[in-house]
Amino acid sequence: MKVQVNGALLRFTDYRRVITIAAPTVEAALTALADQYQPLRKVLFDREGKVRATHRIFLNGAPLERDELGSPAGDADSVDLLLAISGG
């Protein structure tokens, strides 16, 4: 599937905006993405390995709740990953 990374997260993926990941679910894709881009791991996941609540995740444009991240996804699907809010 294609994972689209936005805004404040781009610096953790070497400024790559669209990354193709082969994975059976959205959650597996995010884990694979963090494996590929190590700086993203601590930003995306908390200490317990759960996706931080500060991120919004969309599958083909529809927002996913945290308990829906196991949703199956294939090559034709698109996942959008964005930070809801941040602050300095």
Place this chain on the structure above:
Amino acid sequence: MPRWCTYEVPVDSGLFSPVGLQPTAVFRLAFNGAGQWLGRNAISHRRLVSEHKTGFVIWSASFISDRPVSFFDADCLEMRVMGRVCGDGTQFACEGQVRGSFGTAAHVQATCVPLRLDGDAALSGVPARLCPEVMASFLPDEIEALPHRSPVPGLRAVVAREGTLLARHETQFTIHRHQCEVADQWFWPEAASLASGGREDLISAVADSVPTLRHALGTTVRRLDLLFNRPFFLFDQGVVVSTAHQWKGRLVFIHELVGTEDDQARALAIEQFAAAGASWN
């Protein structure tokens, strides 16, 4: 008595346009001044972020011009800034005054929402009350139970209802890094720049058919109010949807800053000018 932080700012030509103070520059000064106020009276912004895992995201801001001031009026401006907590710790607000030997040139106000940062390098966070340790550094006079209310929704409604729509225009933009702050989201005074750019593009596009709008290029904005819903981030694309209105002897420009990706208004800006031949009251 609330504490004020007062200091001099040497004048440089970038603070001004030919028609007066640049609101974006004043907002930047005020935000910097709020940081000075925090550092002197409570805790530095850097320590707030790094030690208390507390950041800020802007929610509303206003610029009110008291009198026209030019680059040639003074060598230094005096900034006075005061900070306070509103809404029982759910907002941090600062008020600023830009003054000189000529009197007060402008008032600014900015209200931020505290965030409890998650501790990651992206400075992600969720809205939260200021922690008790930080709250304790404010004097009783600097803590208000009621939250600050933005005038923007009410003003927008009354202008739309009572005013005369003169023109509409759209200006596209992309957020680049020079417009961002430390979290790679836009530095909020950029909203004022994008709004004024939308106004200038609107006037350039329609002034031949609505010549009264040219007045808003040659005079200083008397009041600018901003309301923020969600930030723009690095490389986000958007469009400034600008409408011009005649209302009570004023030219009023309403700007929606809409994200292209989600088609949602992330900020709203309302600029007010005295119409040609009208006094400001």
